[in-house]
Amino acid sequence: MATLVPLVLYLWFRRAPRGPTDVPAAPLPVPESTPVPAAVADVPAAADDTATCPPALLDFPWRRAADLEDGQRQALLQRYRQVPRPPRLLSQLLSRDFVNEASARELADLIAAEPLLAARVLKAVNSPLYGLPRPVGSIAQAVSLLGLTAVRIVCLRYIFIASFKTDDPLRQLALQQTWTASALASELTQRLAASLGMDPHGQLAGAVVLSFLGRLATVATMPLDQLAALPPPGRLARVAAEQQVLGLGASEIGRLLMGDWGLPAAVVDEAADIDAAMLVPLDGVAAERLARLSLGCLCARLGERLATGELQDLARWELLADPSPEFFRLRAGLGPGRMATLAERLREPALAQALGRIAAGPG
Incomplete structure (x- = not known):
C-alpha cells in the first residue's frame, strides 16, 4: 500500500499533457483598456434563477471562513503557518x-x-x-x-x-501545475479585461494570482494520499472534497492566510471572492464588481483546465455553450454582451500564442 499511493498520485498528475508546446511566436503585448461599447457594458442576468440553475449549484454547501468557530479557524491557521x-x-x-x-x-x-x-x-x-x-x-x-x-x-x-518548496517530486509536479495555472490565468485576465475596458491598473490580474494562494497551500501541505484523492482543480467536486477533508475550500483557506499576513481587507476580499462568484449568488454586490469577479473566476478556471491538459485549444472551445455548472453563474455575472465579446477574443491567434508559450515554458 505504501508504494501504491505515490504511483497513483504520479499517474493522476501525469494523465494529461500540460498544453501545446509547438507555438511558434512570442506573445504580443497586452492591448490597452478601451471604453466598453454600450452593447457590451450590459446588466448581468440573474444568477440565482432556480428554473435554470444547475442542481449542483442550488444545493452546494458553500462554507466561508467566517462560518467557523474561533477555535476551528485557529486550528486551520496553525496548520498553514509552516508556510x-x-x-x-x-x-x-x-x-x-x-x-x-x-x-x-x-x-x-x-x-x-x-x-x-x-x-x-x-x-x-x-x-x-x-x-x-x-x-x-x-x-x-x-x-x-x-x-x-x-x-x-x-x-x-x-x-x-x-x-512553497518541497523535496517530493510528485508534490513538486502538483505545485508546478498550480503555478502554471496561475500564470495562464493572469495572462488571460490582463488580455480579456482589456477587451472589456476593465482593470486598467491590473488590480484584477493581481487578485487572480492571489486567488491561487489557498491552492498552493493545500497542495504543499496536504498528505499525499488525500491530495491524490481530490477531484481535478476548478471543479465544484474539488471544493466540496476540500471542505470535507480540510474544513474549508482552498479559496477560503487563502482568505485565512491573507488575513493572517495582514494584507489589506479589500485586497483579501477581492481575491477570495473570485471563487465565490461561481459557487453562490453574491446578493447585494454591485453589478460591475460582480462582473470583475466573474471574469477573474472564468480566467482562473480556464487557467487550471489548460494547465492540466483538460482543455487543449480555446479557439475550439465554446464559452457560451459549455454545460459545466462552474460557468453558469459566471455567464450570468458578466452578461450576454460581455460574454459575446469574450467568446470572440478567446479565438484570437495572438492569445493562443501567449498561452502556448506559458504552458510550454518553465513556471
Whole structure:
C-alpha cells in the first residue's frame, strides 16, 4: 500500500499533457483598456434563477471562513503557518493606492530592494516567453519594455513560488501545475479585461494570482494520499472534497492566510471572492464588481483546465455553450454582451500564442 499511493498520485498528475508546446511566436503585448461599447457594458442576468440553475449549484454547501468557530479557524491557521511569510513588499505591491498611482521608477525601486526577488524577476522577463529583442539588465528596463502590470504580476508569482518548496517530486509536479495555472490565468485576465475596458491598473490580474494562494497551500501541505484523492482543480467536486477533508475550500483557506499576513481587507476580499462568484449568488454586490469577479473566476478556471491538459485549444472551445455548472453563474455575472465579446477574443491567434508559450515554458 505504501508504494501504491505515490504511483497513483504520479499517474493522476501525469494523465494529461500540460498544453501545446509547438507555438511558434512570442506573445504580443497586452492591448490597452478601451471604453466598453454600450452593447457590451450590459446588466448581468440573474444568477440565482432556480428554473435554470444547475442542481449542483442550488444545493452546494458553500462554507466561508467566517462560518467557523474561533477555535476551528485557529486550528486551520496553525496548520498553514509552516508556510513562510512573504516579504513585506507584497502588501505594497497589492496596495490599491500603489497599483493605481505608482510610477515605473517607484515599482522598479521597490523590487530592486529585494535582490533575490529582483534576480528571479529578471530571469523571467529575459526568458523566451516575452521575446525581448535583447536581454534587460535592470528592473527599470523591464518595466519600461513590458509595462508596470506585467512586471508586477511576475513579481507576485515569484513571491509565492519562493514560499512553497518541497523535496517530493510528485508534490513538486502538483505545485508546478498550480503555478502554471496561475500564470495562464493572469495572462488571460490582463488580455480579456482589456477587451472589456476593465482593470486598467491590473488590480484584477493581481487578485487572480492571489486567488491561487489557498491552492498552493493545500497542495504543499496536504498528505499525499488525500491530495491524490481530490477531484481535478476548478471543479465544484474539488471544493466540496476540500471542505470535507480540510474544513474549508482552498479559496477560503487563502482568505485565512491573507488575513493572517495582514494584507489589506479589500485586497483579501477581492481575491477570495473570485471563487465565490461561481459557487453562490453574491446578493447585494454591485453589478460591475460582480462582473470583475466573474471574469477573474472564468480566467482562473480556464487557467487550471489548460494547465492540466483538460482543455487543449480555446479557439475550439465554446464559452457560451459549455454545460459545466462552474460557468453558469459566471455567464450570468458578466452578461450576454460581455460574454459575446469574450467568446470572440478567446479565438484570437495572438492569445493562443501567449498561452502556448506559458504552458510550454518553465513556471
